[in-house]
Ligand SMILES: Cc1ncc(COP(=O)(O)OP(=O)(O)O)c(N)n1
Ligand SMILES: Cc1ncsc1CCOP(=O)(O)O
């Protein structure tokens with residue numbers, strides 16, 4: 001066995017606490033510790049021997065086992081059948097030469113060293129006496145009260161540069177030191193309290209391993225699913241999806257299908273033991289960062305996977321509860337549903353389509369999006385796991401998804417227009433493995449969903465071009481990376497524009513349907529509602545201008561600064577003049593000042609903009625400012641194009657001159673410029689920053705919708721109020 005020194009656990013019975021050393025070692029080894037040192041200063045030799053025997057059993061050759069100081073105990077435990085790989089000795093412990101002589105040439109012998117004299121002494125030993133050095137302390141630590149003077153990371157670097165042997169850094173080392181010590185030449189890091197005192201040593205060990213591998217490391221994602229020889233679904237799709245999303249894909253096959261793009265012709269399920277052997281072979285050898293589970297065929301397979309999950313406890317588990325193929329073929333025996341429910345409870349996310357949701361939530365197939373969300377909430381509450389519900393089977397021109405987590409009362413919707421294509425084979429498999437990969441890359445759920453959906457939509461759009469098969473063809477998993485000449489998960493500026501506009505498509509559709517917008521367009525809008533709207537708009541613009549000025553203040557270039565400052569000027573001066581033409585002092589403007597009271601809707605919108613400015617994040621602020629430009633320009637353009645009928649062009653339209661301002665050419669140019677600044681900032685930002693920008697943008701779009709909806713709501717309240725004062729028995733509704 002080659003020794004992996006990268007994460008070295010030294011045990012401490014006190015720090016391990018009530019759960020005990022054996023439990024901590026079991027968990028830490030499952031989390032990826034490569035070498036364990038039993039260190040117990042108070043135990044007798046006989047107790048050390050017993051512990052070594054027990055640990056050797058628990059570790060089961062998945063990591064090296066050495067003992068601190070006690071050469072005799074190591075020999076005795078070996079004599080009693082334990083697998084003890086070696087010892088760690090200090091400068092004043094038994095001599096390393098003696099240890100080598102008694103333990104043999106294959107034993108692992110570590111020696112403490114931290115001075116130039118120690119290095120000279122090691123050089124004087126016969127070659128092969130010592131395998132590695134324990135070098136420290138890096139920082140003061142209470143775990144070893146008699147520790148030598150701390151070296152610090154630079155002292156460690158200087159020492160490691162002089163050493164011919166691998167150096168393991170020890171003493172006061174925490175997870176945030178991992179990269180610095182690795183870069184300073186450490187062959188590994190040895191920790192006591194960081195793992196022994198951790199709440200969850202397995203998770204903590206994984207975190208150390210991940211940091212050691214580096215932030216840019218490629219996540220290892222395992223698909224447990226059936227094989228689709230046509231390559232569009234099952235493990236074949238999963239592996240492509242994992243690769244396209246930036247992961248390293250692995251696959252354990254649950255079942256073989258005879259299948260093409262037209263349907264499933266036969267299924268062969270190999271023995272469940274063979275599946276378990278595949279899974280064990282992976283988990284004993286590889287740090288698995290995420291698991292996606294797809295077709296499970298029957299109850300025996302499900303139970304096998306459930307038992308393996310309980311043993312291996314991978315950090316991220318996504319279950320796509322494949323029951324019926326898109327072609328209508330059953331892929332899970334009906335009697336297996338009970339076992340499946342048990343498995344779902346072990347997942348972090350379940351991704352059913354509407355048919356699967358109906359089976360799992362024990363209800364009829366949802367025929368509307370709100371009904372689907374309600375079913376998903378029930379399922380999530382029942383299994384205690386988040387659900388990503390996919391609206392693709394609902395029909396219509398929208399294809400929304402929603403992330404629903406009843407445990408945190410979260411319902412996050414992801415709107416999207418339907419992509420008109422027949423190449424949908426394997427969409428569910430591909431999305432769930434993309435999600436597993438994005439999550440393993442470190443994204444939180446909403447960001448992972450956004451990234452996986454963006455990738456899927458691009459792959460769906462390109463699928464038909466592949467021209468694979470006569471039935472439902474596959475999506476083109478590598479369309480995006482092929483177009484960009486390599487895998488790149490950051491969108492370009494143009495992609496940001498397309499994706500963000502599509503992201504608010506449902507909000508835009510709602511704006512178009514508003515009675516206020518319809519009546520404004522056809523000229524039937526009540527004058528009271530119109531003037532109420534104008535008065536609120538005037539108030540809004542005065543606040544908006546101030547926030548534009550904040551954007552000017554934060555802008556990174558003089559050009560951008562001038563742009564936002566000009567927009568602030570245009571907004572306050574131009575719009576003021578215009579409003580003054582339309583509004584009498586009674587209606588909201590007198591002597592150039594706004595006299596109306598801001599409605600709660602106006603206040604909420606301005607509060608959102610001000611809080612975006614307050615954080616000082618320029619990119620987020622301009623994203624929040626953008627919908628006001630973009631949605632008005634778009635509305636103006638479509639009004640001009642007759643999208644809402646030909647009314648706006650009619651000479652008798654009472655608001656025609658007002659509506660023409662929406663389509664003003666210089667405003668359209670300013671909008672284009674604003675879009676470019678925002679899209680460039682988003683493309684240059686990292687995933688987190690882009691997510692913050694998108695949230696601010698989406699929130700403003702929602703405020704725009706509320707702003708357009710409010711005048712008629714207000715008017716109906718006003719008329720209800722006047723009715724109620726005329727007729728005391730009438731109630732406001
Ligand atoms: C990996 C590793 N490095 C150094 C030590 C310290 O050993 P030693 O100097 O013998 O001190 P004690 O641990 O015996 O107190 C170590 N144990 N492991
Ligand atoms: C055994 C040992 N040898 C040098 S420092 C040390 C203890 C390190 O413990 P911790 O990781 O809790 O600082």
Ligand SMILES: [Mg+2]
Nearest residue numbers: 069089090093
């Ligand atoms: Mg010692």
